[in-house]
Each structure stands twice: as C-alpha cells, then as structure tokens.
C-alpha cells in the first residue's frame with residue numbers, strides 16, 4: 431500500500447487549510463518536508479520524532495541508527511528529488527549530525543537542517559521554543575554541543591536592524607547576547623544566546639511576583655537591563671512580560687530588540703497598545719526613553735497584581751493616574767486604583783513619578799534607586815517577618831543573607847536571594 435495519501439492528507443490539512451473538498455495540489459517535495467520537520471505534531475504515519483529521513487527515487491526512506499539499512503517510510507509520486515536529508519528531532523535528541531558534509535553551500539546544508547551562521551554551523555531544532563508577533567524562535571546546536579537560540583524573521587531589513595541594535599547594546603549579564611546573523615531557508619535569522627527559563631508573563635500567570643521579595647529581585651534585574659540599554663543610547667520600546675525572561679541560572683534577561691531605537695524622540699511608537707505611554711498611544715511625539723519608563727511601570731504593576739493593569743493606555747484607569755496634575759493627587763489616585771492590592775504610599779509615590787505626563791515623568795536613572803531602596807515596602811500588608819503576601823512564601827536569614835525559601839509555584843531549583 432502506498433503511504434502517499436496518508437502522508438499527503440496530513441500535510442495538506444496543515445498547509446492548505448481551505449483545500450478540503452478539492453484535491454489539493456501536491457506540495458513540492460522540499461516544502462512538504464519542511465513542514466514535517468518544522469511541525470512534528472503533524473508527523474504523518476510512518477514517521478517518528480527522532481527519525482533520520484531522506485529522499486531517494488521518489489521515496490522517503492528512514493535510515494537505521496547505526497547501519498546503512500534503509501526502510502521505506504513513504505512513496506512520493508512526483509516532485510523534484512535531490513536527496514535532501516532531514517532529521518526529525520525532539521528536544522532531548524538535539525545532537526549535531528556528524529555525517530553531513532559541511533563544505534556544501536548554505537542551501538544544501540539547509541536541507542540537512544543546518545544553518546551556516548558566520549563561521550558556525552548550527553543544527554536547528556525542528557520545533558519552536560517561542561513565538562512572537564514577528565518571529566519564531568528555535569533552538570540550535572553547534573558541533574561542540576553548545577546550544578543557541580535562533581530567531582527567525584521573514585523580513586531581512588527588520589532582522590538586520592534588530593541585529594545591529596543588539597550588537598550596539600553589546601554584552602551585559604541581564605541582556606541576551608547576540609552572536610551572528612545568517613539565513614536559514616526562507617528565514618533571516620539571528621543567532622543568540624539561549625536563555626534557559628520562562629518569560630515573565632508565564633510567571634505572572636502563577637502569581638509569582640505577589641511575593642514582595644521575589645518581585646523586587648526581578649525588578650532589580652529589569653531595571654539593570656533597561657538602564658544599561660539607555661546608557662548605550664538605545665530605547666527598547668517593547669518592555670513587557672513576553673520580552674523578559676527569567677531562569678534559575680540566568681536570572682533576568684531582556685530579549686527582543688525588534689522595536690528598539692537610537693532615536694530619542696519618535697513621531698510614532700508602533701508597539702501594541704496597553705503597554706506604551708499615553709503620549710505614544712495618542713500618536714503624539716514621544717520621548718523614547720521616557721516611554722520605556724512608562725512601560726516598566728506597567729510591567730511592574732502587571733507583575734504585582736497578576737494581570738495587565740489596563741488593556742489599552744487610553745483606558746480610564748490609566749488616565750485617572752497620569753491625568754492628575756500634582757504628584758500628591760497622583761499618589762492618591764494610585765492608592766485608590768490599587769486599593770485592593772494594598773500598594774504602600776511609598777510605592778505609589780514612585781508610580782506617581784512613572785505614570786505622569788511626559789514632562790513630569792522621571793528618568794530611569796531617578797526611578798531605579800527609589801525602587802532598589804532596601805527600605806521600600808511595596809505592599810502595605812506585607813508581613814515582614816515572613817514576607818508573606820498571598821503566596822505561601824517564606825524567607826529566612828542564611829549566612830547573613832535573606833533567602834526566599836519555599837515560594838509556592840516558584841519552579842524547581844529556584845533559590846532566590848532577596849534584597850534586604
């Protein structure tokens with residue numbers, strides 16, 4: 431029995447979504463294979479994650495692990511066959527294929543799932559580890575076993591600009607490190623450090639930052655990162671939970687410089703509503719670094735209350751705070767707005783300097799020490815002796831340092847050093 435119909439219908443359902451009744455045109459063999467390797471979830475019958483597959487005489491064959499024996503997986507009745515080999519892999523199997531001739535040109539290497547990035551050869555994992563509005567991100571491995579992240583964009587100039595800005599910002603412990611740019615098939619790619627961890631949005635979802643000490647620790651990393659970016663003459667413009675990653679070993683890492691700019695003023699800041707400043711939201715000229723300060727405020731509130739504080743920056747809630755003329759009025763509005771969460775007056779004092787009209791908004795260099803001030807208490811009802819706030823977090827002194835222990839939902843090996 432031929433496997434073609436099975437293979438084809440599985441592929442067709444994912445590639446040609448509207449071709450249900452009419453027999454869909456057969457995809458060129460390379461495209462078909464691209465979908466197999468990129469979307470293991472739709473692997474047709476006969477294929478398994480981990481298979482090393484290749485085409486020969488219009489058939490898809492599978493090679494046994496340690497022999498040259500071939501097993502027929504599927505027949506292909508048409509298509510140009512140029513013997514591409516693809517490895518269908520799962521995370522645990524991320525191993526550079528030793529059997530590929532690396533002197534081939536980049537397009538041929540792509541058939542083997544290998545990207546040539548500068549002098550590096552990177553075997554790219556078939557599944558994504560992240561998906562944004564503009565790009566997907568996959569893991570890759572080099573011949574020495576070092577693992578990377580590859581951000582794949584369709585737009586070459588967007589990729590070039592993001593890479594340029596990342597290089598300009600350079601290396602910093604709280605910023606994802608960039609290595610090379612390259613092309614992988616149809617994608618313009620940025621090769622960068624793989625951040626082990628999760629983005630902040632995922633941790634917000636488990637209310638991690640309702641623990642004051644954990645929140646402060648994360649804030650410190652975020653403030654460090656953005657402050658450093660500003661010191662390089664760059665504004666990030668897209669500071670939000672999905673663009674900040676936190677991991678047990680890596681700590682905080684700011685990612686996604688897709689919107690970042692060297693301009694200090696912009697006529698239009700084209701990021702999603704709900705995070706950008708009201709002046710940007712209303713389409714007015716905006717100071718880019720002060721826009722970042724507003725976004726940091728929004729992110730911090732989001733982390734503390736466990737949900738987005740306002741769905742778009744014109745929402746009455748946001749306006750209530752920043753429309754108030756005097757700082758005292760803004761502090762009052764903040765206390766009222768976040769009453770349910772018991773934000774302290776001191777913390778609202780800082781938010782009043784952030785959620786202010788552009789002319790009254792303080793620069794990050796002023797905000798940062800206020801938030802890092804060890805005596806700042808974010809929540810009024812934080813029980814200092816246990817640092818308890820809605821989660822079951824406890825902290826204790828170990829070797830003279832305050833350490834947060836047993837934080838609910840904190841994740842596996844997290845030991846968080848809280849600031850005193």
Ligand SMILES: Nc1ncnc2c1ncn2[C@@H]1O[C@H](COP(=O)(O)OP(=O)(O)OP(=O)(O)O)[C@@H](O)[C@H]1O
Nearest residue numbers: 560561562563564565567579623624625672686688
């Ligand atoms: N270096 C990395 N290491 C690990 N995961 C990453 C890395 N870079 C990105 N990711 C993951 O991929 C997701 C998408 O990446 P990124 O934010 O750069 O894409 P984007 O399309 O520009 O996003 P946006 O929709 O915010 O514009 C991130 O939210 C994150 O979960």
Ligand SMILES: [Mg+2]
Nearest residue numbers: 562672673686
């Ligand atoms: Mg992003």
